[in-house]
Amino acid sequence: MNIVKYPFLFLFLLPGIFAWGQRISGVENYAINRPGVVMIRTEYSANVYVNSMKMDNKQFNALLDSIQRLDQAGGVAAEQKLDIVLREMNNNPSRFFQTTFDYIKQSEQITAIGTGFFLTGDGYVATNCHLIERDNAFIRRQFILTAFQQITDASIAALESSWATTFTEQQRSLLYNTYASVYSRLFSMILYGLKKNVYVVYRSDREDKGPGTEKKPASVVGKGQPMPGKDVAILKIDTDHEMPVLTLADSSLPRVGEQLFVYGYPGPVTNNDFLAAESAIEPTLTTGIVSAVKNSVGGWPLIQMDANINHGSSGGPVCNEKGEVVGLTTFGSLENTGGLAAGLNFAVPVAILDEYLDSAGVKPQLSKSSRLYAQGVEFFDQGHYRAALGKFQEVKKLNSTYPRLYIYIEDCKSRIKRGMDHYSGPIERVLIIVVLLLGVAALLAWRGVRLNRRRP
Amino acid sequence: MTSSRYVFFTNFNKRQPLKKMVRFITTVTRITAMTAQRLYS
Numbered sequence: 001m002n003i004v005k006y007p008f009l010f011l012f013l014l015p016g017i018f019a020w021g022q023r024i025s026g027v028e029n030y031a032i033n034r035p036g037v038v039m040i041r042t043e044y045s046a047n048v049y050v051n052s053m054k055m056d057n058k059q060f061n062a063l064l065d066s067i068q069r070l071d072q073a074g075g076v077a078a079e080q081k082l083d084i085v086l087r088e089m090n091n092n093p094s095r096f097f098q099t100t101f102d103y104i105k106q107s108e109q110i111t112a113i114g115t116g117f118f119l120t121g122d123g124y125v126a127t128n129c130h131l132i133e134r135d136n137a138f139i140r141r142q143f144i145l146t147a148f149q150q151i152t153d154a155s156i157a158a159l160e161s162s163w164a165t166t167f168t169e170q171q172r173s174l175l176y177n178t179y180a181s182v183y184s185r186l187f188s189m190i191l192y193g194l195k196k197n198v199y200v201v202y203r204s205d206r207e208d209k210g211p212g213t214e215k216k217p218a219s220v221v222g223k224g225q226p227m228p229g230k231d232v233a234i235l236k237i238d239t240d241h242e243m244p245v246l247t248l249a250d251s252s253l254p255r256v257g258e259q260l261f262v263y264g265y266p267g268p269v270t271n272n273d274f275l276a277a278e279s280a281i282e283p284t285l286t287t288g289i290v291s292a293v294k295n296s297v298g299g300w301p302l303i304q305m306d307a308n309i310n311h312g313s314s315g316g317p318v319c320n321e322k323g324e325v326v327g328l329t330t331f332g333s334l335e336n337t338g339g340l341a342a343g344l345n346f347a348v349p350v351a352i353l354d355e356y357l358d359s360a361g362v363k364p365q366l367s368k369s370s371r372l373y374a375q376g377v378e379f380f381d382q383g384h385y386r387a388a389l390g391k392f393q394e395v396k397k398l399n400s401t402y403p404r405l406y407i408y409i410e411d412c413k414s415r416i417k418r419g420m421d422h423y424s425g426p427i428e429r430v431l432i433i434v435v436l437l438l439g440v441a442a443l444l445a446w447r448g449v450r451l452n453r454r455r456p
Numbered sequence: 457m458t459s460s461r462y463v464f465f466t467n468f469n470k471r472q473p474l475k476k477m478v479r480f481i482t483t484v485t486r487i488t489a490m491t492a493q494r495l496y497s
Binding site for chain 1: 461462463464465466467468469491494495
């Protein structure tokens, strides 16, 4: 142990002490907040009954007869025949497709995925209302469109298989139009038994098994209305552990130009085929600034921000440079063409969430495990691995499945073993205080001597 | 006429079609397939 370095160590810690509650780096922001970020899944299920269809072989043969006659006249190349058939089917679908009295029953499931975060250690979660409650007409349309797409895809694949051909993109597009026309004009689709379940999915690690995920059914304990209403919801899950929690900022609005850290599960990442399934639970962190503070049509404020956001990020925490939640990612803007207007997104401020927390009687509070974990991360980042290990071991007692905890514990042990720990135990801390007090006493004594000398 | 210019950031995931339905459609299409062979004759 090198005693001489402790006063310097104390000097290094001073900025940290003064910076408490002040700015933290993006790395710290992620390390502290990531464990409390969760995925919200609203699973809708229903049976879709689709009027089955049959191709009219008689009409089909008649068409082929016509083509054959053209062929005999020497006017049709072999590769043109398929195009002619598909064009004719598109021009006059009712001639080739017949309604039957059979219905295909398709059990459908549509999942609305978004983001949320823990407000309390006992399992209260904040998210957007539109994730858990969309109007029935919208959901029914989603089911019908999904059923149409699946049946069309299956029909085209079946045609390709039994006609022993592979359609070109142009032919495929023509067939899509044909089936769209068939299903919208000739056949019916009926939706029956629509059900909804809301789940909170979060990372749950185990020392022996590594990273894992937990999916818990959630009940809705408070909610506003989807935009243009106050688009927030409070969920509750039952949990045996003390959950990781994010800290809410006070109700004042962030200032334009302030930096923001946005957590979410953007669909293009969640659905990316090149990524392993277990990575889906890792949230994406994007950054931006407060671009404007606007008012909603309802008269309450909204935070405009330029952070890169996509489908799946709704309900995610928008944090400031102190790591506190200032809002919830909620909606974005569209270009005239209908495409997403990048970097023109909006968050509902935390003050709106506060209203619903009050009415639901939920008091957001940093859990003990989160506080200890944050202290552990701070010690770890400063190289005090022994002190960090102590904190992480305490977190383990409260929640052994805390995300990334076992990784930190292993890292601490390994670094201590390699002699990398900048040890700062209780004895050293006492020594630092003694040195500091002696310094202050010496300063006061010196000033006293000087004052005495000046007196006549 | 103006249309809505906002979008909610919800990711809608849809389950793949059931095998039963695909089998049904394949059967229906196969009836026509016998006729369709004439396309290549």
